[in-house]
Each structure stands twice: as C-alpha cells, then as structure tokens.
C-alpha cells in the first residue's frame with residue numbers, strides 16, 4: 426500500500442549537539458486520512474518533526490519519503506506536487522502576511538503560483554468557497570489589510586488558503602496557541618472539517634493535550650525526540666500507559682470536579698541531565714527499575730491493545746515491529762464529527 430509520507434529512522438542533531446529527534450520512524454497511510462496529534466512538552470522535538478516533514482529541515486540521519494520519493498531529491502513536477510500537496514499552518518498567522526498587501530494577495534498569489542484557475546472569475550469563486558468553508562464572510566475579509574482582522578480571522582484565512590490548494594497533508598504547528606480561547610474551537614472545527622470533508626491528513630502539533638484529545642484520531646507523545654506512547658487518542662488520553670503520559674495527563678485541568686489532578690509534580694528538566702543508554706525518562710519516572718537505566722525500551726503493546734508504550738512496565742508483551750508508529754494509525758475507527766471544546 427502506498428504511503429503518503431514516511432519518516433524512516435529520522436534523527437536530527439542541531440549544531441551544538443542537541444538531539445531534537447532520535448531515530449523516529451513514522452508513516453502516514455494514503456488510504457486513511459486522519460488527524461494525528463504530535464504532543465509533548467516544550468523541547469520534545471514536535472516542531473522539528475513538523476519542519477522535517479515539510480522539507481524545511483534535512484534530517485541528520487534517515488530519510489523522509491513523500492509518495493515513495495525522497496523529498497530532498499524531488500525535482501520538476503514531483504517537487505511542484507509536493508509543494509502544493511503538503512501545506513503548513515504555524516502558530517503566528519501574522520508571520521505569513523506581508524503587512525503591505527491586502528489579504529486577497531495571499532490567495533491570488535497561491536492561485537497564480539499553483540495554476541489553480543483559468544480566469545479571474547474562477548479564482549474569485551475558489552477564494553469565496555475556501556473562505557466560506559472555514560466560516561469567514563468574504564465581504565468581511567477580502568479587501569482588508571492583515572492588521573484590520575482579528576487573530577482568529579487571520580488564522581482562519583491561513584486555513585482557507587491551505588484548503589484552496591487542496592493539500593493531502595497539512596502540518597499544523599500550534600495553530601491555536603496565539604488565539605483567544607473563544608476562537609480556538611472555531612479554528613479547530615475548521616481543521617477537523619478539512620479532514621472529515623476534504624480527506625486531508627493533518628499532523629496537529631501541540632503541547633496541549635486537551636485540544637489534541639478533541640480534534641485528533643491518533644496521538645504520538647514525544648519526549649526528548651523519542652516516541653514514548655502512541656495510538657488512538659481515546660485510549661492514550663483516557664488511559665495512559667506510559668508514566669510520562671500519565672504525568673502529562675495528570676497535569677491537565679479537566680472540567681471534572683470528581684477528578685483530582687495536579688497532585689503529581691511535573692519536573693521540568695533543567696537541561697543538565699545526562700541521557701544515557703537507557704530510557705530517557707528514567708530520571709523523572711516514579712516507576713524506574715534497574716533495567717530502565719540499561720537499554721532503551723522498545724515500543725510494547727500493553728495488554729494486547731492497539732497502542733504502544735516505550736516502557737519496561739510492559740516487558741513480556743509483544744513489541745511493535747519496525748518501530749513505525751504509523752502502523753497503528755490505520756487500525757482504529759476515526760472520530761466522527763467530534764465535539765470541540767472552547768478551551
């Protein structure tokens with residue numbers, strides 16, 4: 426089966442020696458578009474994973490393939506297709522706007538560069554459709570400069586522009602973290618719609634497990650550039666198996682008065698801890714055992730479930746072959762029109 430995207434044993438070491446990604450293998454199936462959250466604390470490697478997927482950064486080791494071809498060797502039509510079919514939304518919607526151009530320019534430029542329309546009328550129709558599909562009124566947005574729009578409108582414009590290109594893969598890196606809580610739900614609903622109606626696979630990069638839970642089908646939890654836990658979002662968030670995920674979940678202020686949370690302290694690493702050959706989380710783990718300091722744990726399937734956790738607490742259980750967490754992401758039914766919380 427053709428994979429849309431494949432990261433094979435990708436490692437990224439930045440100048441200065443920071444290992445941002447450590448031997449990650451992850452694929453996205455072309456046949457089952459889904460919303461996949463990439464979550465973890467600050468510095469866990471989420472944005473690096475996004476930038477590598479977009480081809481903006483080259484891996485130090487390993488390969489990134491799009492429809493079977495190395496993205497750094499694409500030329501001509503294949504390169505053009507990759508640039509059109511793989512789109513990005515970043516945290517700061519202002520960053521993509523030139524303040525001297527009206528927002529229309531952003532759309533017309535995309536239409537021209539990617540030859541999406543044969544006439545001005547057709548271009549106009551495509552723009553109006555894209556705006557309306559993310560809940561924006563063309564008469565309230567077109568003809569304006571970026572600073573004349575709200576943060577939420579600007580971010581929805583970026584979603585609309587991505588939609589115009591009909592991408593197959595959208596990398597959304599913290600798309601709602603600079604937006605008011607009241608608008609967050611609308612933008613997340615727009616993203617969900619891109620998947621449900623337009624069958625676009627979305628990599629939703631976030632440090633926020635609450636929005637990840639509401640918008641995603643699957644989740645991959647990163648810690649220091651390695652996958653700690655991955656699987657369908659319902660199992661991982663509702664019943665985390667890795668001690669790191671358990672700590673992360675325990676720090677979420679769920680709107681449930683019966684639930685006690687925040688009782689376990691999350692220790693933010695100070696950057697001085699030495700990562701040895703064992704589990705990267707060993708020095709923070711409440712369940713640490715001697716084996717944890719000896720070798721990296723493989724990704725185990727706890728209790729025969731269809732998600733994995735890189736933790737020796739599950740030693741003896743089957744392990745994920747090839748370590749490609751993407752193999753898990755076609756196994757569980759998608760969320761249907763999931764409700765999205767405002768905050």
Ligand SMILES: Nc1ncnc2c1ncn2[C@@H]1O[C@H](COP(=O)(O)OP(=O)(O)OP(=O)(O)O)[C@@H](O)[C@H]1O
Pocket residue numbers: 439440441443444445465466467468469470471472473474632
């Ligand atoms: N250009 C760079 N040069 C050197 N180190 C970098 C560079 N970009 C990222 N890093 C380091 O790589 C590690 C992973 O960074 P990355 O931005 O991918 O994490 P993140 O999980 O997205 O964090 P955040 O949520 O804070 O954005 C961090 O230790 C970071 O300091």
